[in-house]
Amino acid sequence: METQERFGFTDEEKLLQQMARRLAREKVAPGAAQRDIDGEFAYDMVEIMRENGLMGIDFPTEYGGMEAGLIALCIVIEELAKVDAATSMIPSTQELGSLPMILAGNHEQKQRFLEPLASGEKLSAFALTESRGGSDVAALRTRARLEGNKYVLNGTKTFITNGGVADLVSVYAITNPDAPSHKAASVFVLEKGTPGFQVGKKESKMGIRSSETRELIFDNVEIPLENRLGNEGDGFHIMMKTLDFTRPAVAAQAVGIAQGAFEYALQYAKERESFGKPIIKHQAVGSKLADMSMRISAARQLLYKTCDLLQAHAKKDLSRLSPEIIRYSSMSKAFCSDVAMWTTTEAVQILGGYGYCTEYPVERFMRDAKITQIYEGTNEIQRVVITSTL
Ligand SMILES: Cc1cc2nc3c(=O)[nH]c(=O)nc-3n(C[C@H](O)[C@H](O)[C@H](O)COP(=O)(O)OP(=O)(O)OC[C@H]3O[C@@H](n4cnc5c(N)ncnc54)[C@H](O)[C@@H]3O)c2cc1C
Structure with missing residues (x-):
């Protein structure tokens, strides 16, 4: 049976979204292109996440976390990925590395390991x-x-x-x-x-x-x-359940990347002229933007529906999730990442030759989108999982 669907975010989630959006615009976006060129781990971004309490968003409050839920975590990841997908991986990897401890750790282990991870003093x-x-x-x-x-x-x-x-x-x-x-x-x-x-x-x-x-x-x-x-032999269940919970974080990263590329291409299409009019007025370009808008909206709905199902139905222990929830987790990851790959490729196309050059951010978005189809289980494997639950 499906949970009662939530349309829209709570007031707390909206506040978190505004905070993350401002942080992304003011502190993360400015250095994103240079960090991409340098290819070095961004400790300065970790510090910004720490200062803003974004390292333990979905960790239990008992162990120093915010316990704000998977929806809240994905809201933050989406906002960060709109400007820099690599930075969005700071809170998402902290969750990925820590979730086995949240799912299967005893009280003593949670105190020892989760508290410094929730504060960001340590990385996982x-x-x-x-x-x-x-x-x-x-x-x-x-x-x-x-x-x-x-x-x-x-x-x-x-x-x-x-x-x-x-x-x-x-x-x-x-x-x-x-x-x-x-x-x-x-x-x-x-x-x-x-x-x-x-x-x-x-x-x-x-x-x-x-x-x-x-x-x-x-x-x-x-x-x-x-x-x-946990017990010896629990490993497979710990890792599989961890991934069921964290695939939506990859989906959120993908939706953010797609949205960032879409917004850039839309603005460009309104300003760039060819044959005496803005290129958005050429139907071939306008249709791409319409399709982007449709697909990103659909992806976002699937993502937050999945988060809602996971939040409502699953306690963070080793009990099995229903096939329906596992299916949603895989569907959101595969669908959102496919949308991100398609959207970013079309965004490069809309910018023409400029889209192919590093001076403009859409080629970075396109390169960043690709990994979302590969890690935490390739999209081929997600389709195998989806089929197995049908
Ligand atoms: C940047 C990056 C970060 C990563 N971070 C982590 C991390 O933090 N922790 C971690 O543990 N791993 C991490 N990974 C690993 C990632 O999850 C794996 O690369 C991914 O699961 C695919 O495994 P593989 O690369 O060995 O490909 P393979 O398993 O060798 O697959 C190769 C190809 O065959 C296809 N394929 C394989 N089996 C099937 C099948 N049964 N049906 C259909 N198609 C199939 C795959 O879809 C793929 O296209 C990361 C990878 C990258 C690139």
């Missing part, structure tokens, strides 16, 4: 993917072996957002290779500086260039038993 990361393949979780090989009151971790993770800057990393590792894949793994909180934990290659990327993506290497890393989240 989520380490699932390995070079053998991100889509096929059963192929993962990083191994944690129990020895007395500690686990010994060996393996390598690839493409880990915040990998080199995170203080606490939620790591997925096989603890019982003989068990069926949904019972074979566990999740551990790995602390920066633990002997044998090395940060490897930094990826040079097409987009979201001021977000850091790294390889992580584990060479006989000793993790105390008290850093395991």
Whole structure:
């Protein structure tokens, strides 16, 4: 059964939206192009998020968070992504890396790990993917072996957002290779500086260039038993439920990117003239803008409907979500990111040759949009998930 649908935001959510919009315009937008060129992790943006209390938006108040809900988190991500998709990943990665602790941590673990993450004093990361393949979780090989009151971790993770800057990393590792894949793994909180934990290659990327993506290497890393989240063998359920909750954050990033590109292209189309009139008056251009407006509105509705379903139906523990909610989570991620890719490509087209040049922001939006179709499960995999729930 579907939840009663909420149309529109609460007064608190609207206030948060205004605050995030102002912050994005005044503090994030001005340096976005330069950060894209530099390709270095944006500590100054982290500081701005910290100062404005945006690191623990959907963390429990008991552990220092705002507990404002998934809708609130996505509102902030959307506003930031309208001007800089990479900066929008600061609050979203903090949520992604911390959610395994929120879902499966005990009280002592939540106090120890979540409080410094909610304040932004520490940064988190989520380490699932390995070079053998991100889509096929059963192929993962990083191994944690129990020895007395500690686990010994060996393996390598690839493409880990915040990998080199995170203080606490939620790591997925096989603890019982003989068990069926949904019972074979566990999740551990790995602390920066633990002997044998090395940060490897930094990826040079097409987009979201001021977000850091790294390889992580584990060479006989000793993790105390008290850093395991949940029971041994809970890993698959922890990671899958984490992703069910965080795919809407990718969708929000995508909607923000699409909206930012659309607004730029619209203004340009009103000002640029060809054949004696503004190009928006040429039907071929006007129709593109009409389609952008339609598709972004539809994407946004699907996104916030999904957030509403997740907020209303799911407690943050390891209980299973209904197939309907899982379907919405995947649909919002796939649909919004496809809309972002299409919209940004058409925005470049509307700007013509200028659209292809770095002096104008739409080519950056187009490069940034691409990742939203790939990470947190490719859109092919989202369609597999959607089909499985039909
Ligand atoms: C910038 C960036 C940041 C990332 N951040 C993180 C992070 O923080 N943490 C983390 O754990 N991972 C992260 N990832 C990894 C990301 O989630 C994976 O790259 C993604 O899930 C795809 O895995 P893959 O790259 O191994 O592709 P593969 O799994 O090898 O897939 C290759 C292609 O085959 C298709 N394919 C595979 N299987 C199927 C199937 N069954 N049906 C149809 N098509 C299929 C895929 O859709 C894709 O097009 C990040 C990646 C990037 C690029």
